[in-house]
Each structure stands twice: as C-alpha cells, then as structure tokens.
Amino acid sequence: MKIRIGIEALGVAVPRRYVDIEDLARARGIDPAKYTQGLGAREMAVAEPGEDTVALAATAARRALEGIDRDSLGMLVVGTETGVDHSKAVASFVHGLLDLPPTMRVYDAQHACYGGTAGLMAAVEWIAAGSGKSALVICSDIARYGVATAGEPTQGAGAIAMVVSANPSILELDVGISGAYSAHVHDFWRPLGHREAQVDGHYSVQCYLDALAGAYRGWKERAIARELVRGDGLVSERLARICYHVPFCKMARKAHVALRRCDLDGDDTGADASFREQVEPSLGLCARVGNVYTGSLYFALAGLLDDQAASLVGQRIGLFSYGSGCTSEFFSGVVAPRAAERIAAARVGEILAARARISVDEYERIMALVAPFDDTSAPGTFRFTGVTEHRRQYTSA
Template sequence: MDLAELARHTGAEVNKYYVGLGQTAQTVPAPDEDIVTMAAAAARQIVARHGADGIRTILFATESGIDQSKSAAVYVQDLIGLSAATRAVELKQACYGGTAALQLAAGIVARDPQQRVLVIAADIAKYDLDSAGEATQGGAAVAMLVAANPALAVLDEPSGLYTANVQDFWRPNYRSTPMVDGKLSIGAYLEAVEQAWKDYEGRGGRGFAEFAGFCYHQPFTKMAYKAHTRLLELKGVEPTAARLYADLSRTAVYNRMIGNSYTASLYVALLSLLDHAEDLTGRPVAMFSYGSGAVAELFSLTPVPGYRDQLRTAGNRAAIAGREPISYENYRAVRDFALPDDGAELTVPAVTASPYRLTAVSGHSRIYGADR
C-alpha cells in the first residue's frame, strides 16, 4: 500500500510519511500469508542454490509468533524438505532476535565446522488502526546460511552489547498489536546506539573511519538517520546532510518501500546496501541491531572476494516490484480478516502468489500448502 493511500484516509500531508518517516509504502501480507510462508519462501532459495547437506539447525527469529509452544521453524523444516535430523528453534527479543540467531549460529559452526545453520528472521509489523504506528507497518523474511567458509561475508569480532529494562514497546499475550511509547522508544534506541558503540570500542573494535557502510535496524528509515547522527556526534564528526546521505541512503532503498519488518529489518538494510553499493570486498560494514525492551548489539561483517557473484539483486527487486498495489479500503479488508481463535474450521482463500500459503485452520492447527 502506497502511503499516499493512508494519507488519503488520515488527512495527513503525504510528506509526513514520505519525508518525515522516510517511508513511501508498506507491505501488507495476504490473508493466506504469515511468518511461516514468508520464511519458507526465503529459505527455499538458499536450499535451491546451496543444497541441504550439513544443515542440521534452523534458528527462526520472530516477534510475530503463531504458537506459544511449537516453533515456527518446525513448519519451515517440513515445507522446505530438510532432514528429520535437524534442530528447529524459535527465538524472541523484539527486533533484535535475528542478530541473536546469527550469533548463536556462528557459535554452532565454530564448534563443528562441518555444520551449516539456516537462520531466518521473519515478521509482520501490525499496529492499532488509526494509530501513529500504522504508517510504519510492513513485513518481510530474510534467510541466511551460516557456514565455516562463507561466500558472502565474514562475521567479525568483537561485538558491543547493551541491555536495559525499558518499557518502550511490548505486546502482552492477550493483544494482537503492541503497546508503544514512541518518544521513549526513540530515546531508548539512541541511547542503545551510544552505549553499544562504547562497549564495542572498549573491546577493541574497529575505528569509526574503517567502516565502508553502516546498517541500522529501521523501524522507519529516518530512524537510521537519527541513530547515525548520534554516532557521528559521539565521534566528533559533523552530521551534515551530505554525510548522512552518503553513509545511509543505499541501506534504506528497500525498507522505504517495505516498511518495518522487525527482526528482518536490519538484514533487509544489508541486502539493500550490497545490491546498491560499489565493490565492498574486504571493507567492513557496521551493523546495529536493536530490539525494544531493550537489547542492542553493534558488530561488523566484511564482504569476501567474489561476494557480488552471490547477490540476488534482480530477484530482490522483483520481489518488491511484484507486489500488488492495494487501496486503503482493500487494506482494511485484509486487516479485518482474522483466523478463528475458538477452534472453528476455516478454509483460507487463495490470494498470495508465494510458493507457500496458509490453506486452512483445522483442529486448532494451521495447515500449509506448497506449490513446488
């Protein structure tokens, strides 16, 4: 949905969204899509290219969980046809969960270099209708394969860490949308950037000038600009418009059109940078991961020789361009669609063009189908 459609409903000037938030559109998942179908669609590209041999672990990060007990990774393992000799686990810490999964995967591979770990970050960001957060909704899934000899980028040491008990964004079990204190959340994010950077420096991390790029979690793309301004000021660098554009614009291309995707957002930013930057071989990229509540981590990745041959730029652009534009009225109809919460049977209408879809709810269970 183009945010001009939302502006038409709210009466807001469209540049409140286009410029103020840095968002032009948001992804609205179809009724027969959820985090499992999106995750499986992302992961199957990895299996198709790299095979399934040696993948003995799936780590699925999300804050849009579909079950309080069973991991969404179990459904993905089945849909993409991985061996039964696989551990499948779901992780949660707001938008930080994808980075937690990545770091856990690195530990597994370090212990057993013969293993490969499939890391998935998938979320659907939904806020109360007619709330300030509605303009920042979205959804996406990113899949990553972690191996001892990576073809894309090396995960560097060290990391800078920060945790603070902040009630800026949370979703109790009885709610389908989160509670948000927007002003507090922005302040908590900026404090986390500064403190995680200081911890990173204290542990012997790279110098600020060594980084060829800076990727941030983007609940809305202007948040990355706020965070980078804080970091530049901390390092005594003037945060001019030209400097901010040079450092960040390539990381925001996809997120501007997708909206917030929680755990996937930081890695969508990385994809955007890799797809739009010049050759970054051997040049480290700073990564800042933030999850409300709050947990943050600052680390870096260094692209390896030949990484550009691994990029899926055309496919990424096609995935975004291939979405169907919808009106505000259609968006509301999608938002009004709800799965039963009382055990009722439901056949879900076929809408998505994704290779996987939610087909039904039966016996309190979600039923998935695949067009392989």
C-alpha cells in the same frame, strides 16, 4: 588459522500486496510529506492472513537454499516476535515444510526485533565451536499497529533467510568482535492475546539511541584492541557503510547522528554528508517494505548489497541490531568477493516488482480479516490455508 564465518546465501520474501504511503496519508487527511519525509517511507507491505510468519519464513528460506546442499545444514533458527503458536516454534513448521534433515537443532529466538541477531550470533558461535555444519537463520515478522493509529504508517511485513557457514560468499563477519547493551525498559511490547503492539514512541527512540551508544562503545573498544580499525580520528568513518535496525527509515538518520556524537564527544559536525554516504544506500528496500521487526536490519543489509555490493568488496560495514525491552548489539563484517553474484541470485528487485499496489480501502478490508480469503499461492511461495483440528495447515506452489 583465522576463523571465516558469515553469510553464504540469502533469500527474501514479502507479501504480494502493498499500499502506497502517500495514498495512506491522504486517506487519513495528513500531508504526505509527514510520512515520506518525516518517516522516510514510500510503500508499506500488507500481509493478508494467508501470508503469516511461517509462510513468509518458509518462502524466504526456500529461496536462500537454492543451490545449497541441505544435508550440510545442522541448525535452523527463526527470529520472530510474531509467532503463530504459544508452544510450537515457527522454525518447526519451516523445518517440516522444507523437508529439512531430522538431524538438526531447530528453535525460535525471541527478544523483540533482536531475535534474528540472537539466532545469527548463536549460529556463528556454534560453527566456530566446530560443528562442521552450516546454519539457516531466518527473520520473519508482521508489524501491525492497527488502522488509523499513530503507528499505522510504520507497519510492514516480510522475511529474510540467511545461510550462515564457513564459506561466507556474501559477508564475512568479524567473529568475536561486537558490543552489547541491555536494559529493562517498557518502550515497546505486545501483551499475550493482543494482535497489535503497544509502543511508547518517543521513549523507544531514546532507548534505541542509548543502546546504540552502549553497544557501539563495546564494539569500538574490541575493534581497536584487535587492530581491526585504527583508534585515531572518527572510528565510525573506518566503516565503509553502516546498517541500522530500521523501524522506519528516518530512525537510521537519528541513529547515525547519535553515533557520530559518540566519536566526537557530543559534536555531530559532518553528519549529513556522512549519512548520505554511509547509511542512505541501505534504506531503499526498507522504504518499500516497512518495518519487518527482526528482519529490518537484514533488509537494510540486503538492500545495500543489492545496490552496491560490487563496489564494496573487501570493505568493512557496521551493523546495529536493537530489540525493544531492550537488548542490542553492534557488530561488523567484510563484504566478500562473490557478494554481488550471490545477492543477484536473491532477485530482490524482481520480487518487489511482482507485488500489486492496492487501495487504502482494500488494505483496510485485509486488516479486518482473520481467515485466509483465497487459496492461491504465487509460484515458489508458501501459504497458510487454515486450521484443521487445531493444527495449522500450509500449501505451496
């Protein structure tokens, strides 16, 4: 009997404020086209101290669990590279804030932007092994490079939570069919004690593309061997859509050109048209939030399905996850019949519309803050309120 495992439900959370990317460009004396066209950005989420990794994760999880029996859960994994404690997991905070069952496996997964996928794959394998339970996998991060730095326009923040189960109402994963690629590189890192990450930008792009080529080859070999796709012609075109890890939206185009070259022995003929059909529909949400590190791939997936789920039912999509340092994975899944209904329940558009646009001056003031500056929470959200006796405190509305 075929194992059916995948994403049953999801929820997203983003900070309450954002800065328009054109406003940021003008404030820095830069042609806005460099950010809008060169990076593919529109808006950048701005997280103030009260909207930390835990608060965003718990808010996304609360939304994902609407209508889900919490006693059905047996695992909680948070993928993050912006944790709040050197020992206590973000997942531990979330477990307590949501009052989840004590009989759960609870932990964080860290490997740069790949951590969420590590959690997803662990959950899939755990369910396939016969756990009899569902898993809650959360990707939550705050991407910060600092004011007026080269990486400033590629910042962002947010969280996405996914209920992974044997009832995949959104996306049924092709279990056991994926390709992985890893290498020891210093393309992006954040030393202990540093708020901002260090990045070798051009080198990181090349590391990403090398990893994509290696991971895609592995997936392609397995997919052909299992007769998931035909081996003749462009195998990548057997995928209706492809979602990539999106540190900035233009990276997805670079990735797609490189992927076609893998199929065409170095030729990228037809890349523009293919990108518009297979990839561009997944970038709308990412362009309005910015980099969410572990969540970037899954924000692309959520954005794609929010826009096109009804027309993609029964079709296979590819997903590529990359974590600097580096490790990566290419995998795939089929859009489920109830995907449009379930993604509508996530209210992605409503959540974005509730945000407030702020000025660049306001953004800079927020970036300089260490402690939360107000104690209010939007309905249904969690908030970090401060530290008492070395213990982080949270509240919810």
